[in-house]
Structure formats: structure tokens, C-alpha cells
Amino acid sequence: MTEPAHDHGTRRTVHHGSPALVVVAHGSRDPRTPRTVATLLDRVRELRPGLDVRLGHIELNEPALPDTLAALGAGRAVLVPLLLGRGVHIKRDLPAFATAASRLETRIAGALGPHPLLVEALYDRLTQAGWHTSARARPRTHSRTHPGGDAVVLAAAGSRDPESAADTRRTAALLSERLGGVPVLAAYASAASPTVPEALRALAARGHHRTAVASYFTAPGYFAGRSAAAAPWIAAAPLGAHPALARLLLHRYDEALTTPSPTRARRRLATA
Template identity: 65%
Template sequence: MTASTPPPPPAGPSGTEVPFDSTAQIMTEITTQLGERLGRVRLHGLPRRGPAAPRPAPGAATARQAPPLVAVAHGSRDPRALRTVTALLDRVRALRPGLTVRLGHIELNAPLLPDTLARLNGPAVAVPLLLARGHHVGHDIPAALADAPHLTACLARPLGPHPLLAEALHARLEEAGARRPSAVVLAAAGSRAPESATDTARTARLLSDRLGGVPVLPAYASAPPEGGPPGTPLSVPAALRALAARGHHRPAVASCFTAPGRFAAQCAAAAPGPAAAPLGDHPALARLVLHRYDQALAARSAYDHDPTGAATVAV
């Protein structure tokens, strides 16, 4: 191993060499140059100093570049509904600081969705705070987005069905005292759209799985109390009678509603056993809102980079 040659003395203003006047000065110059060169070297396999920055979730944009999340709630005359949705969105903001989160209602409450969209510019992601597909997701929200040509907005999927939704439903049942129910009625708002029945039935299966196979019967608050034609979703009272015929006389009622309202109160009043509260600001629901937002961003990104335009945002 040979010794390194000391660096030449620094040049003076005229280009002539200025001799070092001491050994200490020579060592100082060597240390300075070595530090500068090492600063440009990246050692493979060694971690950088300082805490590692958390990696964003797949498809998640950083807060600085992320488009606003427009949460679309149904709206209700019940004054608790707006407070509940506001608390949910506060939890969403806490989970992703810096993300712009706005609220728009389909009806009954301010701000209405068109008013919220009018205050935005550029890209945005609309996330329905609805728990299944139906007319609002398939028609009303897309129509509002189409009427806002100043935005490049995409529409996320509704919150259900999803395992996070089943997690929140399960937690609300436990809070109501239904830790080991013999059977459950999953009470949802309902829709004439067949996709709504498909989604609600899937959520019922996910909840049944979380409960270890307990029977979970999906039902609609909006269905005729005596039930409709064969093959149509049951009403909540009809579902309760069907379970009673199987020997389940005190089934629990799971409230598949984002916030309090007429339907949620009506279903809870019909329950012969424990009745869960609406999902509200449950942490799993807040995570699900961000998950749908990230899914929509990822799908839009795939569409933007696919020259065939084959990728679309599923709604």
C-alpha cells in the first residue's frame, strides 16, 4: 500500500502557487478535499443517515401534488348526519395531512356537490360516501362532474363492498353488544339498480366471514315492508321474519349507513335484538375513503399513460 501524494498548494490570485506554511495547513487542505469527494460518493448497501421517509401507498400521490378529494355524501334532514360526515372527513385529513378534502352533498344539505365543484379547478377525485352502486353513483354524480367542465375529475368506486367496510360493520355490532350474534340483518338503504343488490349481498358475505359464518341476511330499508316479488331484496321487517322462521328470534341489525338518518332510525327501531349505530367516523371507514381515492388516482394514471386508452376508472 503506497502513501497518497499530498495535494498541490493552492493557487494565488495570479495563478502562482502559494506554499503551505505549516503541516497543519497541509492536513486541513487534505481533510477538506477528502470530505468534498466523499460527499459525492454513495456507498452501496449502506443506509443513509437520518430517518427513512415513509413510502406512499401504491397509487397514492404526495400531498403537494395530489388532486383534491371530493367526498360525496347523500344528505339528510337529520342534523346529526352533517356532523357525522364532517367527523369522518376530519379523520381522513388526519390520516393524510396536507391532502385537500372537500364535501359535497347530492341533496338536502349544503354544500351541494355542484357548489363544491364550482370552487375547484384542475384535477379532482370524487369519492362517493355511499356503500353500494346505484342511481346516485351511476347517474347523479357523473352528471354533476360532466357539468363542471373546468375540472378534470374522475370518479372513485363507492365504499362497498370491501373488507374494510365489513370491519367497520363488525366493530359497530360489537359496540352495540352483539359480540356473538346468532344471526344478523344487514340493513342498507337500497336501490332499484340490480348492482346495488349485488354489492349489498357481497358485503353481507364479507360480514358473515368476519363473524365466523354467522348468517347475515341483506335487507333494504326502502323495500316494501311485506316484501316485493320473488328475487327482489327483502325489507328489514321481512328479513327479520325470515330469520325468526329459522329459529333466530333476536338477530342483531347491522347499520349499513354512513350517517344517522330516517332509514337508519327506522331499521334500528325494527330490531328485536341489538341494533348497531351507523358507521360514522370509524377508522376503517376513513381508511376505506382514502383507499378508493388512491384506486381512482392509480386508474387515472394508467389511463393517462396508456396510448390505447384501455384503462378506465371503475364506478
């Protein structure tokens, strides 16, 4: 059973001494990505006035995560990855960065997905791309015996970590449920299969000739653009600075403070 998206409150009193929220972005060579992330962080700050919200990148962009953590000195922080599934960055890289910041008390939040708030953002992006006025207005049949009708490919970055792929497949299942049973097939831009073109061919072979591509990326970039270019019909924009994503970052922050996670926390933080 999934939790309803509306249960995740974000406007809370920020007490003096609350740990900083450090949003950990991967980094990208695409100049649109830093602008998108900056807008997303502004939304987070609007939702939680008074909370110290900072940004650190794993690579490619500034500020680098080690510099962000060093600037916090001997304070406290919750690292919230702007990453959609489990993988090497969450399992290995973030704990290493936290350990290297020896003066800082840290917790590391879980990956953003799977979660109903992500599904709401994906649904909105599909609607903005034309799903509401096209696909949803037409009757569909998608039973096992008559599998024709509309479908969706959920295009993700991809990872060699099997748990990351499982997270993406779970999100695809949740999106299918949100779309009223429309088939949603997870696909990947790199490191895993099926690829987006392979998923599109598989759906076409089942009789789905109007297939949308849902962009399961946090920001514009090379993989998102390549996935969208493969779409035979509509392609949704990346999640970007969608309000649901801002709410989810705060939800993961709160969750990290209240849920014991000894394998992810270097030192226990008292809840502010």
C-alpha cells in the first residue's frame, strides 16, 4: 500500500539549531541543470522558512559537496540526495563524503524514489505534454488478450545496481496505477536494459502504437534529451522544479531525522 501524497506536510516550525538540509545534486555539463536545481531549492526554502538549505554537487558543478560540508564547520546536517533511486552514490559516495567532513554531524536521507509525490510530478509533466487532452480523452483497451491502446515508457538514467532498477520499476508500476492501468514500461538511457528504443519496440509489438515517454530525470541533460528524442508521440519534460519534488526533499529530510538508520548515519542527530 502506498501512502497518499497529501499526507506529507512541509510547513513546520523551524527551531533554532535545526540541522541544515544539504541537497546533494549529481552535477551536469548542461547549463540548464544548475538553474533548474537553484529554482527547486528556492521552492524548498519557501516551504520551510528559516531552514538552512544548501547545495552540494558530487561532480561537475559548484559548489562541490566537500566545500558545502566544510562551510558548515562543526554543525549538523542532513544530506538529502537529489537522486531518484538507490545506487553507488547513495550507498558509497555520500557516506564517504560525510565521513570526510570529520567535524560535522551528519545523517544521510534515502533516495527520493519510489514515492507517490514523484508519481504526481510525472503525471503532471505528462499532462503538460498533452496526455490529458489526447490519451486520457480516448478510450483504451490494454488487457492481456487485447493489449492495444496508449502506453508510457518511463525513461530513467539507469544504473548497474539492481536495487536502483527495482526502484524504477516500482515507480513505473505506481505511475501505471495513477494513469488508470495504462501500461508503463521502465527503460534506461545507460547501464541497464531495456533501453528506451527497445522498450518502445516492445510496446509496439504488443499493439501500443501511441506511446508517450515520461522523463524520470531531475533536470534537463544529455540522457533526458536523448530519451525524449526517441519518443514516437509525446515526451514529457523532466521533473525539474516541480512543487512535489520540493515537498519530497523536505519529507526525506524529516524522515532522516525521525527514523533510525544506523547504516547511513555516522553520528546520531537529536531531532531539533
